[in-house]
Amino acid sequence: MSRILICDDEPNIVVSLEFLMRQQGHDVRTVGDGEAALAAVPEFDPDLVLLDLMLPGRDGYEVCQTLRADGYRMKILMLTAKGREAEIAKGLAVGADDYVTKPFGTQDLVARVRQLLGAGP
């Protein structure tokens, strides 16, 4: 059982993500923007962050970069509605471990999360 932080400003995707992660037996917490994500990390200490790129205020790139700069080593899986090469490259460059583009298959997402957590330290 791992702790997973879901950060997305779209409640409709959070409904499904939260359900899927709980079904896998994880401890799940959700936040709606980048600021809240940065505040939740020290206290919740997640093993994996499901991070949407388009967030109000500080976007997903910035959150990811800040977490890495602060020395956090948890897995970060980016969720993006932008599918362009450059955006994926940027996401990986600022410290994400993997990315999933919307729309995505639920089984694919679950498999990726399992893979990331299994390969972790």
Added chain:
Amino acid sequence: MRAARLGALAAAVLAPAVVIACVAAGVYFSVSPADQAVLARMLREQAAFLAVAAVLVTLVAGLLLAAALRRYVAPARRMAADVRVVLGANPDHRVTPSGPAELRQLATALNELAERHAAARRDVAEHVAAAAADLERERHRLAVLMGVLTVAVLVCAEDGRILLYNAAARDLLGDDVGLGRSVFGVLDRDLVVHGLARVDAGSAPHEATAERDGRPVRVRLARVPSDTAGFVLVCEDATRPERAAARHAELLGSTADLVRGAAGSIGAAAGAILDYPDVPAEQRHRFVEVIAEEATRLGEAAERLTAEPGIDMHGWAVADISARDLLSAVLSAVAARPGGPRTRIDEAAEDVWFTVNSFAVADALASVVRLLGERHGATDVVLAAAPGDADLGAVDLSWAGPPLRAGDLERGAGDVAGVVRRHGGELWADAHHPLVRVLLPRSPAPPRAAGPVPAEEPPPALYDFELERFQPGPDAWSEWEASRLDRLTYTVFDTETTGFAPDEGDEIVSIGAVRIVGGRVLRTETFERLVDPGRGIPPTSTAVHGITRDLVRGAPSLDEVLPAFAAFASGSVLVGHNVAFDMAFLAPAQRRTGSPLTAPLLDTLLIDGVVHPDHESHTLEAMAERLGLDLVGRHTALGDALLTGEIFLRLLPLLHARGVRTLGELRAAAAATAQARTSERLYRS
């Protein structure tokens, strides 16, 4: 004249006496000494009688000769004077025939000559007038043409001086655009030089992007093919089309993101339902709600995309077209492909104006006509237009035969529905009559009926190709000195101040200036700035120029205005009236800002001293009166600068007449005037 006449009379009287004396002497010396003695005795005895006879004969002969001479001389003189009048003052004057017949014949011949002379002059004058009128028409046409162009156009001499610009150029590139001024004041020199090198290497116009006030400007360069080289620049604001394109791209991009996000939510919810069949009912209900909500969001996104103005018509040029022209275009499009039905325009129908992309609409309507012929068997199709309501007009297609069935139009006629809807119009086939009605946007204000164009002020002629003959502002001082006065560019300026004592803290409150280019005061090219003097303005000064402390509070300081003024005046000779006074105020600011006015200075007060050394008064008022100028708009800096400019132009020919041709000669002459010595004493700084 009287003395000459007396002399002639004396000569006429003496001439017979001399002849008689010579004959007598000849007779006396040709006879023998004995006969000479006899003759001498006879002369002695008859001396008195002979003397009287000699005097009488001489007088009579002399008077007769004088009278004969007078008959010829006086009329000849008069005729010569008449000829001079014809040649000089009045070509319609004629020689008055007088005197003897020979002179009358001469007068007639002279008058014939005068007649031909006058006719030749009239001929030349007519030709000159006709050519001038042609030229004026061409100038007018060019000015109008330049005025209506929405792109900025600049024509430059090889050295970069602007010979022509239009209003759009001023709008796009700013106030530094002006006749005779360097284009490099507004566009980077390297960009132009690089572009011209590219053009000279190939032949096509070259495109480059310049930057002006932080905005990209697209510049096209081309050569002017002529013996005196030069170039043309066509500039456009590159931000406008790019901004529209960027807005469209942004909208499409954000819509794509939204669609992906919504599809993600729907997919995840649907995936959860499928993957976990035993989900509790409440949770399952949440997933179904998500799917429903996201479906709604997708629909709304599609709505926004179509509602965005300009997206549908992006890349579609719409313009006003009359129904007659639009329907004629439909006929042509139908005829372009064989096998279409017979088609005609209902001439009785009202003419309506539409605002459409005429090509797309004509093509779409033609495809409806073809559908009627090919699929529906219609043989005679009639096209007509109707006014419809305020926004939409109608094009009706009718034929003999049964009405179209539902769906025929949509399925059979290509993208006609799409074309019409993109214009914000609608179309349908009437269920009961053989009629297709197409509604299209009407032209908001129907174009006026063709008629005489009202006479309007022509747009200011912002060009002067003659400028090419004028030399640019030289770099070296020696070249300035040798420059001909009538070939130079001038900036005439004036200042208003808080008082007369710069040493005691008086300051400038406004600067006005106008450029003189090609011997004309360019009223379109002026400089006028209020200056905050940083101190109070005495009421006595306000009474003169009307500038109050409140008016200049918040205006830029002299140190800020001076560089702008220096830029305005660059490449030209500075001219002012009593210019030493203005310079006494400007000098401290020049030292502070390091922005000196390097051009030569001329003073109309001193120039008037050169031209009118004997006149007491060299004030602007006195000079204006002498030169026949109105005193309008006095005592504003710009008003005085304009007046000084007109005065200066009228002084130039007077200088020329006095042999002062170059700037160096004028400066030397001006420095030698009594006024120069006075003003130097007064304003030495």
